[in-house]
Amino acid sequence: MARRVTLRLGFEGELRDVVVTIPDDEPAPWQWGEKFSVVGVATPRLDGPLKATGRAPYTCDIQLPGMLYGAILRSPYPHARVRSVDLGAARRLAGVRAALERSGATIRFAGQEVAAVAAVSPEIARDALRLIKVEYAPMPFVVAMDEASRPDAPDVFESGGNVGSPHLNEIGNVAAGFETAAASVDAVYTTPVQTHVSLETHGAVASWNGDELTVWCSTQGIFGVRDDLAVHFSLPPENVRVITAYLGGGFGSKFGAGHEVIFAAELARMARAPVKLMLSRAEEHVATGNRPSSRQHVRIGAARDGALTALELEQHGSGGIGGGSGSAAPYLSLYRCPNLRTSEHNVNINAGPASPMRAPGWPQGCFALELAIDELARKLNLDRLEMRRRNNPSPVRALEFELGARAFRWEERARAPKARGPMRRGVGVASAVWHGIGASGPQAQCVAFRDGRVAVRIGTQDVGTGTRTIIAMVAAEELGLPLSSVIAEIGDTRYLFSLPSGGSMTAPSTTPAVRQAAAHLKGKLMRLAAPALGAEPEDLVISDGVVRVRAEPNRAMQFADLCRRISGDSLAADGEHVPNYGGYSMTQAGCQFAGVEVDIETGIVRVVDFVAVHDAGAIVDPLTARSQVNGGIIMGVGFALFEDRRLDPQTGLMVNPTMDDYKLPGVLDTPEIRAYFVEVANGITNTGVLGLGEAVHVAAAAAIGCAVADAIGAPVRDLPLTPDRVLAALGRV
Amino acid sequence: MKRFAVIAPADLSAAARMLAEPNRSALAGGVDLLDLLKQELAAPDELVNLKALGGLDRIESESGGALRIGPLVTLHQLAASPAVRARHPALADAAAEAATPQLRNLATVGGNLAQRPRCWYFRNPAIVCLKKGGSKCYAVAGLNRYHAILGGGPSFIVNPSNLAPALVAYDATLTLHGPDGARKLAIAEFFTLPKADPRRENALIPGEIIAAIDVPAPPAGARSAYIEAREKQSFDWPLASAVAILAMNRAGEIEYARIVMGAVAPIPWRAPSAEKILHGARLDRAVADRAAQAALEGAAPLAHNAYKIPIARAMVRRAILRAGGIADETA
Numbered sequence A: 001m002a003r004r005v006t007l008r009l010g011f012e013g014e015l016r017d018v019v020v021t022i023p024d025d026e027p028a029p030w031q032w033g034e035k036f037s038v039v040g041v042a043t044p045r046l047d048g049p050l051k052a053t054g055r056a057p058y059t060c061d062i063q064l065p066g067m068l069y070g071a072i073l074r075s076p077y078p079h080a081r082v083r084s085v086d087l088g089a090a091r092r093l094a095g096v097r098a099a100l101e102r103s104g105a106t107i108r109f110a111g112q113e114v115a116a117v118a119a120v121s122p123e124i125a126r127d128a129l130r131l132i133k134v135e136y137a138p139m140p141f142v143v144a145m146d147e148a149s150r151p152d153a154p155d156v157f158e159s160g161g162n163v164g165s166p167h168l169n170e171i172g173n174v175a176a177g178f179e180t181a182a183a184s185v186d187a188v189y190t191t192p193v194q195t196h197v198s199l200e201t202h203g204a205v206a207s208w209n210g211d212e213l214t215v216w217c218s219t220q221g222i223f224g225v226r227d228d229l230a231v232h233f234s235l236p237p238e239n240v241r242v243i244t245a246y247l248g249g250g251f252g253s254k255f256g257a258g259h260e261v262i263f264a265a266e267l268a269r270m271a272r273a274p275v276k277l278m279l280s281r282a283e284e285h286v287a288t289g290n291r292p293s294s295r296q297h298v299r300i301g302a303a304r305d306g307a308l309t310a311l312e313l314e315q316h317g318s319g320g321i322g323g324g325s326g327s328a329a330p331y332l333s334l335y336r337c338p339n340l341r342t343s344e345h346n347v348n349i350n351a352g353p354a355s356p357m358r359a360p361g362w363p364q365g366c367f368a369l370e371l372a373i374d375e376l377a378r379k380l381n382l383d384r385l386e387m388r389r390r391n392n393p394s395p396v397r398a399l400e401f402e403l404g405a406r407a408f409r410w411e412e413r414a415r416a417p418k419a420r421g422p423m424r425r426g427v428g429v430a431s432a433v434w435h436g437i438g439a440s441g442p443q444a445q446c447v448a449f450r451d452g453r454v455a456v457r458i459g460t461q462d463v464g465t466g467t468r469t470i471i472a473m474v475a476a477e478e479l480g481l482p483l484s485s486v487i488a489e490i491g492d493t494r495y496l497f498s499l500p501s502g503g504s505m506t507a508p509s510t511t512p513a514v515r516q517a518a519a520h521l522k523g524k525l526m527r528l529a530a531p532a533l534g535a536e537p538e539d540l541v542i543s544d545g546v547v548r549v550r551a552e553p554n555r556a557m558q559f560a561d562l563c564r565r566i567s568g569d570s571l572a573a574d575g576e577h578v579p580n581y582g583g584y585s586m587t588q589a590g591c592q593f594a595g596v597e598v599d600i601e602t603g604i605v606r607v608v609d610f611v612a613v614h615d616a617g618a619i620v621d622p623l624t625a626r627s628q629v630n631g632g633i634i635m636g637v638g639f640a641l642f643e644d645r646r647l648d649p650q651t652g653l654m655v656n657p658t659m660d661d662y663k664l665p666g667v668l669d670t671p672e673i674r675a676y677f678v679e680v681a682n683g684i685t686n687t688g689v690l691g692l693g694e695a696v697h698v699a700a701a702a703a704i705g706c707a708v709a710d711a712i713g714a715p716v717r718d719l720p721l722t723p724d725r726v727l728a729a730l731g732r733v
Numbered sequence B: 001m002k003r004f005a006v007i008a009p010a011d012l013s014a015a016a017r018m019l020a021e022p023n024r025s026a027l028a029g030g031v032d033l034l035d036l037l038k039q040e041l042a043a044p045d046e047l048v049n050l051k052a053l054g055g056l057d058r059i060e061s062e063s064g065g066a067l068r069i070g071p072l073v074t075l076h077q078l079a080a081s082p083a084v085r086a087r088h089p090a091l092a093d094a095a096a097e098a099a100t101p102q103l104r105n106l107a108t109v110g111g112n113l114a115q116r117p118r119c120w121y122f123r124n125p126a127i128v129c130l131k132k133g134g135s136k137c138y139a140v141a142g143l144n145r146y147h148a149i150l151g152g153g154p155s156f157i158v159n160p161s162n163l164a165p166a167l168v169a170y171d172a173t174l175t176l177h178g179p180d181g182a183r184k185l186a187i188a189e190f191f192t193l194p195k196a197d198p199r200r201e202n203a204l205i206p207g208e209i210i211a212a213i214d215v216p217a218p219p220a221g222a223r224s225a226y227i228e229a230r231e232k233q234s235f236d237w238p239l240a241s242a243v244a245i246l247a248m249n250r251a252g253e254i255e256y257a258r259i260v261m262g263a264v265a266p267i268p269w270r271a272p273s274a275e276k277i278l279h280g281a282r283l284d285r286a287v288a289d290r291a292a293q294a295a296l297e298g299a300a301p302l303a304h305n306a307y308k309i310p311i312a313r314a315m316v317r318r319a320i321l322r323a324g325g326i327a328d329e330t331a
């Protein structure tokens, strides 16, 4: 059943032979030096033209006959008991078809859902909301984490106490570590609440047929939504079908059936008509999750040569009424330190709950840790890159530091004069770790049709990363076909199961299943071709759409001719992602260099350029990989310079739930970005593909923070690095 | 958004009569008005479509350099017009720096001057502040990082228009067409302080339309500059802006100086004390510094916006230097 294969694994300069055990029906894993014809070729997204011309059907584009429009009434109070909800007048409004309330709800944040309606137009639905009479009994509230941590603060939950019990990690002896330190830094760093701001808001179209429910949904996990709906409506999962053909981003906020999906389905059932319910931008900001804030008290010490001797983190964080805010992960794995102690606390405030967001905890943790390391390096009079090299545990990153420093001209730029008039230039470098190795679970199907086309079907979804494209590329590669012969069909729970698109799991989890399915289909096709070519199936190969006898390449047939021999309509084969086999390395190293320019008279920061060096395993499509790097860094610019969910202390309302007041980087705020990949043949799966979504975001804000401190000669320890803070650090306000 | 009808007037007088009826709003480019409708901050029954009127979208220039700008001229037209750039470069730059290319193609001069403030309490439909007839200004004890540092109280909005400080500096005059005919008003008197009435930002009375903007030629030899500081370079509003107009005599002394700041006060904020320092001086960095210092004297920041003072100061100094032809080190 299983076989052992020896693979050449590792990266340029550090290659070794590794023996892995794999199932018999698993195709031989790609290894170092593998020759490809489709994979590795820069390929524009297959659905790019559809998206660019507006023909790609996103959830909000779905129109069904007789479809109604849903809308949600939300509490204007951050903390209140709902005494009563009167839906009468709303129900009587002409055009309203259904109305419902969240009975007995205690409101714990402004924007929490209270009731919902469905009507024949979005405008009537909004009018109906205004007719709903709600009696609230407002209660004391708290929206600032510092205030919520005080003993006399209003309790967010009846159970009392807003500060959760700490989550601890301890290695070695921190006190002893500080005693041996030649220098140390003791400082507090903070990061704001960031919201996901997916371009497509959350929403769904729900349609019932008897006790069968079909939902078009903007989700990162169609199967999770299916299962949540099945539980909510006590249906067998096969009665629920979830479709996400196209998705305008999620970043961690779109797992499972959110309240808007449940409302859409409930309203549709009540109204006996399909209901579309898409959230507004303001609702998106307040009620669909966020990256929690952090207050990180960091103590860090090092020996004279820069080797870390002790590292301690006392962290508090809050997104709102729930969600993990921990940011210790980078402290535990980015650098080597023998004595470590971290303590993380969740704090509740009256605001919308947190949810996972692109590398949960990491950008916050990296910002504080990397800036603290810079402060320490300055005290020790060490080059900041050298300081990181001394403590770097990863041989891949050691190479990345070298490549990156050369591309960025670190040596020269770190020593260059800073000032040009009121402008100050600075550079920063920060490290990234991720574990985008994927997991088993996904299954795929490959189908050859008699006309020579091949479909690859898998119940994954393209969160915007190019999943559709790379799946088709992997199948084409395995089948020896041009990419144009392969269609990728995804985003439907009718296809075989796949995992949610999060945690940088999609590419590493789906591609091995797709490749196995393609290999299995190839096996079946070879058996079909063998008699015609008078050879054994094992002696046949396909490349460029032609099947040949390996030893006698002139004995050949076109793939399309072979497909005409398929009896019936098509020939299908399944494949799965078998459990990851221990390969070369289960982690993924990266580093990013940032160059900034700061106007010291205005405090305005401009990020000038970035060099990013990452390990992405085997790169399927260099273009989509580069897009990931661009996206991760641009999001990092937003986190570093602009973004902040601002809550008004008087009303508990978010004052900037728009796209102009909640500031996101635009074209002119985007630096020049150069991406480099260190290809690591990791032999973890049959493709060795790693996910890049998170690795590329982890270090971006940290590198910017370090560069700003370098530029102005003083650390700004609070994100975002807005002009007021930069001017304050300069002593100019 | 409440349902509304769009109605087309035959001429300016008809438009003014239509607008004098209750629950009507003038529609120009719609950039701000649509936002107000969507946020339910305005709920008119009818929109009087000024775009139905012909002839209001032209820039006319006289041989002496004076401009007559129609209210439906877009920001893009203003920024791209050689006639405007020739003698009124600060106005062209103010237009060019505003918003984004798409918005500049839609946004009109009249709408830009009459747009409502950006205060996030004002823009939040759930909050009824002083400006909306409520009893308090939420910015006073709340989040006020973008609010006024000069001229505030009881409301602390900042005037959001890029064009306003430039037009004030150039001494523009507005022709306001009302139901009872037209009147002329110096633009400095068009914008009103919240002290007078916190609910309004200008002197328009119901039915009145900005029908023309007359901009005289600046004094012979005058040079001008507009500069703004934005937190974000794309899609953002200024934190502070400054316009400087300077004219020197033969001896190289400043004989005419105009300094106006934007985004720092509820109205475009002229700085006579800075102008006084410049007057008669020979321009150098120290003089520009002193003038900038003077321009911000009397600034009264709220809890979170003191940082706007050094920024505004830098804008004033840079605008003066640029207008005076002294190299700008930030370029």
Ligand SMILES: Cc1cc2nc3c(=O)[nH]c(=O)nc-3n(C[C@H](O)[C@H](O)[C@H](O)COP(=O)(O)OP(=O)(O)OC[C@H]3O[C@@H](n4cnc5c(N)ncnc54)[C@H](O)[C@@H]3O)c2cc1C
Pocket: A660, B025, B026, B027, B028, B029, B030, B031, B032, B033, B034, B050, B071, B097, B098, B099, B100, B103, B106, B107, B108, B109, B110, B111, B112, B113, B114, B115, B116, B160, B161, B162, B163, B204, B208, B209, B210, B211, B235, B236, B237, B238
């Ligand atoms: C993202 C964004 C960024 C922006 N950045 C800037 C910026 O940096 N600087 C800047 O100056 N502006 C900026 N703007 C604002 C924009 O310039 C204004 O909204 C626009 O100029 C309004 O013009 P309009 O023709 O679209 O007016 P409309 O939206 O049609 O009208 C605005 C208001 O003026 C009234 N009105 C219109 N025309 C007349 C008239 N002739 N007489 C009397 N009343 C009239 C209307 O009734 C309405 O109340 C930005 C806008 C956005 C959305």
Ligand code: SF4
Pocket: B117, B119, B120, B121, B122, B129, B130, B131, B132, B136, B137, B138, B139, B140, B147, B154, B155, B156, B157, B198
């Ligand atoms: S500044 Fe003006 S608009 Fe803003 S809250 Fe105060 S009164 Fe309202």
